[in-house]
Amino acid sequence: MALPVPVQTSRQNVAQTVVFAAGVCRLVGDWGVQILSARTEVEHRRQAMSAATGAAGGVKGWDLTGITRLDAVGAQLLWQFWGQKFPDGLQLTDSQQALFKVLAEHPIEPVVPPPPIDWFGWVATLGKGFYIALDHGRGLLILLGGLLLNFWGMLKRPIHGPWREISAQVFRTGAQALGITALVGFLIGIVLSYLSAQQLAVFGAGQFIVKLLGVSIVRELGPVLAAILVAGRSGSSITAQIGVMRVTQELDAMQVMGISEGQRLILPRVIALGLTMPMLVLWTDTMALLGGMLAAKFELGLSVVWFAERLPDAIGIKNYWIGIIKGVTFGAWIALVACHFGLRIEPNTESLGKGTTASVVTAITGVILIDAIYAIIFNEMNI
Structure with a gap:
């Protein structure tokens, strides 16, 4: 025992x-x-x-x-x-x-002690964010290099270029975006003109609203506003399209068949947005100036004819070219970012949503950053 x-x-x-x-x-x-x-x-x-x-x-x-x-x-x-x-x-x-x-x-849950305070956790978070940014930057550079090679190949053999895809993307990103850009541009022009007119009327300088509206819209607000709208509309659409192709394994099928992703997916979208963005910028400028013109008429009593006659001298041709250059750059940037995040989407719906959101946020942030860089460059060049 x-x-x-x-x-x-x-x-x-x-x-x-x-x-x-x-x-x-x-x-x-x-x-x-x-x-x-x-x-x-x-x-x-x-x-x-x-x-x-x-x-x-x-x-x-x-x-x-x-x-x-x-x-x-x-x-x-x-x-x-x-x-x-x-x-x-x-x-x-x-x-x-x-x-x-x-x-x-009546069970009693055990008391869980609070986690210890990590005073240097921000260092790890900062390092992780920096590493992710470098990884995305590397991916964008690789994508840009492949895009340039595909563009050079299209120039050497234009008969094999993706012209049908380019024309389809021009219609989707350009013609179908005329409505929303016109509406938002017109409303922004009204708001900007109305607020400016109130301040200028105090000093009796209502005639200066032509130059104020013309330069601010054509040089800054028009390109940035159009780019933000296109990034939210066309950029998210491009990312979602490529992401769905990843989810449905269409991209894998293209690789098996020997079809170049850059030639058939990336190049047409970058070229299309590079072509349509300058036109959308001019279209947005026109509608914003029209809205500002009408607001100036009702708020300051300025004639529409008088406003239109002084508009060319107030703006200057260089501001139009600056807006067009920004439009080309913004369009190429939005398309490149949208394709980059679309190709990185994993074959599940959660990744599709996160990738689309990240694409829009990155594109809009990049547009504002590029616009700031342009402002510094043009200021140094006295343009």
């Missing part, structure tokens, strides 16, 4: 509280809050019970009838040790059974 194996739980508690014999773990002594208030006592008793369960043969039963005092604290300690369920072969008194029944009906 196996001899009982008493376990000394702590130096302060001399009584034997955990005794393991013949596969039965017998608990005796005081299991109340006063004795368990010391953290070391709780750890010692938990270690003693763990040693019993880890012994050869394991614990086949628990006997709690020898406990002289058991309150909610001691019962909670045992309940958590048992994994919040009654073990096999459990022997309890009536009062103990009632106490454990309450614990079973």
Whole structure:
């Protein structure tokens, strides 16, 4: 017959509280809050019970009838040790059974300590963001290099160029975008003219609204506004189209068939947006100036004919060319970013949504950054 194996739980508690014999773990002594208030006592008793369960043969039963005092604290300690369920072969008194029944009906979630404060977590976050930005920059450079090679190949053999795809993209990104660009441009022109007229009227300088509207719209607001609209409309559409092709494995089929992604997908979209964006910029400028002209007539009483006659001298041909140059750059940038994120989409719907959102945000941010760079360059050149 196996001899009982008493376990000394702590130096302060001399009584034997955990005794393991013949596969039965017998608990005796005081299991109340006063004795368990010391953290070391709780750890010692938990270690003693763990040693019993880890012994050869394991614990086949628990006997709690020898406990002289058991309150909610001691019962909670045992309940958590048992994994919040009654073990096999459990022997309890009536009062103990009632106490454990309450614990079973109203379980208490263990208190999770708060995570330690990571004072240098921002360094890792910054490094991760920098690495992701470098990875995307590398991907864009590779995509740009392949685009230039495909464009050179099209120039050498124009008969094999993707002309049908280019014409289709010109229609989708250009002709179908005339409505939204006209509406937004017209409204922006009205708002800008109305607010400017209120301030100019205070100083009796209402005639200067022609130059104010002309330069601000043709040089800055028109190209940026058109680019933002195209990035949200056509850029997201391009990313979603290529992403769906990734999800449906059409891109894999193109690679198997030997069809170049750059020749049939990327090049037509970049060329199309590079061609349509300058025209959309001029179209947006026209509608914005028209809206500003009407607002100036009703707010300042300026004649539409007088406004139109002074508009060419107020703007200058160089501002038109600046807007056209920005339009070409913005269009190529939006198409390149849209294709880049479209090709990086993984074959699942969640990645498709994230990729489309990232494409639009990156394209718009890049448009504003490029516009700032142009402003610095033109200022240094006194243009």
